[in-house]
Amino acid sequence: MEINVLEWLEKSAEKYNEKIAYSDEESSLTFSQVKSLAQSIGSALLERGADKNPIAVFSGRNVMTVAAFHGVVYSGCSYAPIDSKLPRARIERIMETLSPSLILTDGENRDFVKGLGFDDEKIVLLEDAIKHEADGERLKKIRRFSNENDPLYIIFTSGSTGNPKGVMTSHHSLMCYIEAYTSVMKIDDTDILGNQSPLDYIAAIRDIYIPLLCGSSTVIIPKMCFSSPAKLFDFMNEKRITSVGWSVSALTVPVSLGAFEHGRPEYLKKVCFSGSVMPGKCLKQWQENLPDTLFVNQYGPTEATASCTYHVVTEKAEDDTVLPIGLPYKNYRVFLLNDDGTATKQGAEGEICVSGPILALGYYNDPERTAASFIQNPLNRAYNELIYKTGDIGVMREDGVLEFHGRMDRQIKHLGHRVELDEVELAAGRVDGVRECSVVYNKEKETIWLFYTGTATMKEIAVELRKYLPGFMVPRKIKNLEEIPRLPNSKIDMNTLKNLAK
Numbered sequence: 001m002e003i004n005v006l007e008w009l010e011k012s013a014e015k016y017n018e019k020i021a022y023s024d025e026e027s028s029l030t031f032s033q034v035k036s037l038a039q040s041i042g043s044a045l046l047e048r049g050a051d052k053n054p055i056a057v058f059s060g061r062n063v064m065t066v067a068a069f070h071g072v073v074y075s076g077c078s079y080a081p082i083d084s085k086l087p088r089a090r091i092e093r094i095m096e097t098l099s100p101s102l103i104l105t106d107g108e109n110r111d112f113v114k115g116l117g118f119d120d121e122k123i124v125l126l127e128d129a130i131k132h133e134a135d136g137e138r139l140k141k142i143r144r145f146s147n148e149n150d151p152l153y154i155i156f157t158s159g160s161t162g163n164p165k166g167v168m169t170s171h172h173s174l175m176c177y178i179e180a181y182t183s184v185m186k187i188d189d190t191d192i193l194g195n196q197s198p199l200d201y202i203a204a205i206r207d208i209y210i211p212l213l214c215g216s217s218t219v220i221i222p223k224m225c226f227s228s229p230a231k232l233f234d235f236m237n238e239k240r241i242t243s244v245g246w247s248v249s250a251l252t253v254p255v256s257l258g259a260f261e262h263g264r265p266e267y268l269k270k271v272c273f274s275g276s277v278m279p280g281k282c283l284k285q286w287q288e289n290l291p292d293t294l295f296v297n298q299y300g301p302t303e304a305t306a307s308c309t310y311h312v313v314t315e316k317a318e319d320d321t322v323l324p325i326g327l328p329y330k331n332y333r334v335f336l337l338n339d340d341g342t343a344t345k346q347g348a349e350g351e352i353c354v355s356g357p358i359l360a361l362g363y364y365n366d367p368e369r370t371a372a373s374f375i376q377n378p379l380n381r382a383y384n385e386l387i388y389k390t391g392d393i394g395v396m397r398e399d400g401v402l403e404f405h406g407r408m409d410r411q412i413k414h415l416g417h418r419v420e421l422d423e424v425e426l427a428a429g430r431v432d433g434v435r436e437c438s439v440v441y442n443k444e445k446e447t448i449w450l451f452y453t454g455t456a457t458m459k460e461i462a463v464e465l466r467k468y469l470p471g472f473m474v475p476r477k478i479k480n481l482e483e484i485p486r487l488p489n490s491k492i493d494m495n496t497l498k499n500l501a502k
Contacts, residue, residue, distance in 0.1 A: 003148035004171050006073055008212035009035055016189070016215045022063040023239075024220040029063045031211075034070060037130050041071025042139060044132035045102060048124050050075040053101035054154055054364065057081050058109040059126060061220060065199050066208055068104055068126055069153070076142040077101070078151035080166065080364075081200035083488060084112045092116065094156050094164050097365050104129065148172035154364050155202050157302050166364035167202075167302045173358045177305040178209045180329035184296060184310050185270050187243055189215030192267075194241035196221060196250045198488055202302045203274070206245045216243075226250060229259030236265040243270035245298075247490040249436075252282045256435040256453070260289045274298035274307055275491060277404070277422065279429045280321030287317055299325035299404060303373065303388045304354045308332045309402055319430050324397070325404045332356045334402060336394055341378035344396070349405055352394040353377075355387040412441045414448065415472050421448070424475065427468040428452060431461050436484045438492050439475065442501045449501040450475035453483055477501070 002008060012021070013035040021031045029037070045055065055072045057079050059065040065081075072079035080098055082091060095116060105113045106126045113123055152171045156164040187193075187210060195207035195218050207218045219239045225232040232254055251273055271286070271293055278297060287295065300307030311326030328334040336350030337343065344350025355377060362370035377385040393405040406422035413419075421439045428437040433456025440449050452461070458478040465474045479500070485493040 002175065004073075004143065004146055004150070005152065005175065005209060005212060006038075006070070006143070008175075008209070009038070009070060012212055012215050019215070020217050021211045022066050022218050022220070024062045025222050027063055029067060031215075034067055036134070037064075037067040038070035038074050039134040039136075039139060040132045041068060041104070041126070041129040042074025042076075042142075043135040044129035045072065045075035045077070045104065045124060046135065046138055046142070047132065048102055050077050051101050052076055054078045054080050054098055054151070056095065056098055056100040056103045058084050058103065058105040058113055059199075060106060060108060061199055061223070063220065064106065064126060064130075066218075067130070069199075069208065071129065072104065073152065074139055074142070076146065076150075078153055078168065079104075080154040080156070082156070083198060083200045084109045086488065090164060094166070097156075097164070097166055098154070099365070146171075148175075149361075151361055153205075155200065155302060157202075165366065165369060168361040168364045169305055170361055173305045173360065174205060174209060175213075176331040176356075176358050177307070177329065178206070178213055180331060181206060181245075181272075181307075181310075182210055182214055184312070184329070185243065185245075185272060186294070187214050187216055187270065191216040191243045191270070192239060192241050193218040194221050194236060194239070194244045194246075195219065196226065196244065196246045197490065201488070202306050203245065203247065205306060226253060227257075229254040229257050230262040233259060233263050233265050236268065237263075240267045241265065242267050244268065245272040245274070247275040248273050248278050248282075249276065249486065249490045249492075251286065252279060252436060255282050255285050260285060264289045268293060270294045270296075272296045272298050272310075274300070277426065278323060279426075280317050281319040281430065283313070283317040283321065283323075284319065287313075297323045297325060299402075300354070301388070301390050303360045304332065304390075305358045305360065308334055308354045308358070311401070322426065324401045325394070326401055329358075331358055335379075336396055337378065337389070343379055346396055346398065349393050349395055351408065352390045352392045352402070352404075353387045354390065355385060359386055359388055412443070414441065414446060417470075417472050419448070419473055424448065424450070424465075424469065424473055427465055428461065428475075430468070431456055431464045433457075434461065438484055438494070438497055440494065440497045440501050442498075447477055447501070448473070448475040449477040449479065449497070451479050451481050451484065451497055451500065453481055 013031040016031045020028045055077045154166045154168045197203035295313040297311040298307040299309045309326045333355045377387045395403045406420045410421045424439045435454035437452035485496040
């Protein structure tokens, strides 16, 4: 069994050689080119003093950035992708936590990196690194002492304290996930993947590593396509994209903009979605327009290598359909715990917990938060077994299928009642004329706020919600927005909404 993702790359480079592995709007790389470039980059980093410590990567959303990631791995280091368009204060906190041995950047981002206070000794320019002669002997020596638990990447996520958390994932964990995902999605070397997410986001690992295992190809879809349905579908048809693993918002926004009035993605046969709850009325449109396509709902945190459960959609979606989050992927153990650490009874609500070889190595350079989040399984006193508590509420059905019942921090006490804000969102999402919506709670003023986009009036929404919800759950404040604010990873920017609700 392979223990390092570079073994996947090298086998695919031998088998598929001149086949395109990655492409963007302007350029493409074959499997053999990816291997060659990555070995040159890895050698250049070793020449500059790469020393097992993480390497920060500042580069654009293009094929050379993917080659840069693989190059860092050849040097024996883990990579930390960082988007230079993030708020500067956030980047500075990330760099303080990371304290990278080197920074690999392209020419476009070089001045920005220098502006962060790093001198030329620490900066390696990608355009120079790809010209470096590969040092085969040195690369072999690095690999000889590698193992499956070596860190592969560090992806920074939001922290409740305001300090980003660097989730560190090993080669083995990533490889377990990719093997499980491709098995469920039935991906092979005939598939062409359509990348939607930023390359510094956890969802991108599928588009980066599936080609190495399966010999498939990844196309990086231009960001502007996602605000123009006609352009999106035209681009997907031009590139013959067959499979996507997208955030729910990437599927709901095109539908809300009338995507299927312009056509449909003719070659798309496999769709996985994750990140938030899929509205039934959106899924219904996708199913009706792509009746022969496989749809899979996926759930899980970055700390469990992207996702831990999946549900193959066999049911015909209706406006009020709420999908389960399904069964655990291979090599994942998923179960529920009560607040006191005891096992949750079947059919009762509990916190979703995950264990197995797919758990992250922890939060980089943050032992306190690692110890608080990755804990000994309270149901197992016999040997060491770390688990990750997700902070999500679930219910396990008799058939072993898991249902998602919202975030623990989305469960509020309002006017003496326990209220699930996700339940209010689901109800609002069913209302005709509501395109997207999000609900937040102002605890100080005891007010539930509903923000939405679409043509429905506030009065129409309030009247309709009373058909689904008790009076105390109907938002007292309803506000129409031109668009729901989003973070770079496409998730809803809840902090901005909370500020609007003050």
